[in-house]
Amino acid sequence: MRITIPCPDVQSYIENPENFLPDRSVCLNDPSHSPQWNTSWSRGLCLDHVNITEIKLFNAYCEVCHETISYWPEFVLPYQQEPLETHEQVVVEHLQGISLRESAAKIGYDPRTVSRWIKLIMAQSLILIDEVVQRILSFMGQAILPVTVMAAREVLLLAWLRNYAEWIGFSRLDRLMGLCNLLGEGDWDLWGAPLGKAKSRVKKGIAPG
Numbered sequence: 215m216r217i218t219i220p221c222p223d224v225q226s227y228i229e230n231p232e233n234f235l236p237d238r239s240v241c242l243n244d245p246s247h248s249p250q251w252n253t254s255w256s257r258g259l260c261l262d263h264v265n266i267t268e269i270k271l272f273n274a275y276c277e278v279c280h281e282t283i284s285y286w287p288e289f290v291l292p293y294q295q296e297p298l299e300t301h302e303q304v305v306v307e308h309l310q311g312i313s314l315r316e317s318a319a320k321i322g323y324d325p326r327t328v329s330r331w332i333k334l335i336m337a338q339s340l341i342l343i344d345e346v347v348q349r350i351l352s353f354m355g356q357a358i359l360p361v362t363v364m365a366a367r368e369v370l371l372l373a374w375l376r377n378y379a380e381w382i383g384f385s386r387l388d389r390l391m392g393l394c395n396l397l398g399e400g401d402w403d404l405w406g407a408p409l410g411k412a413k414s415r416v417k418k419g420i421a422p423g
């Protein structure tokens with residue numbers, strides 16, 4: 215299972231990643247389990263689109279469930295070398311009508327790569343939106359749609375997150391996908407990375423009859 219942890223400051227995380235971990239790891243399957251901190255590992259992150267910076271990540275392991283619990287700082291996505299902000303930037307630019315070629319040129323990537331990111335993120339936003347919106351509404355304690363229902367469905371998830379970010383004072387408005395992953399608390403796989411075997415843990419209501 216993957217859990218996103220809040221990390222407002224990338225540099226502080228790089229210097230002292232342990233400071234961002236929770237005091238103890240909790241097993242999402244059953245809070246009475248006691249997972250132990252297990253391994254740390256490094257991965258490269260391309261913060262300036264050119265040079266690789268090593269980032270340390272941490273795992274815990276639940277012996278009862280035989281499951282690894284991995285902790286992802288909010289700006290890192292599994293399988294992706296670029297920080298989350300880069301992925302979000304190209305999606306926002308795409309929604310603004312900026313061409314793939316122009317978006318890709320800004321960060322020195324092949325437009326086909328940028329196109330692949332955008333397709334993945336858009337497809338996943340349609341899968342995730344209902345769960346995420348329900349959670350936002352449960353936290354906001356109201357069922358008032360904070361965005362215009364006229365917006366295209368592809369834009370809606372970011373629009374909801376933007377409103378929620380403002381409501382809770384989440385200042386990293388270029389990391390709304392990170393906010394979405396934080397909101398999940400491990401209940402859904404991380405938006406923006408290829409979805410792995412991790413299944414949604416959100417309890418589905420049982421259909422009557």
Ligand SMILES: [Zn+2]
Nearest residue numbers: 241247276279
């Ligand atoms: Zn467990």
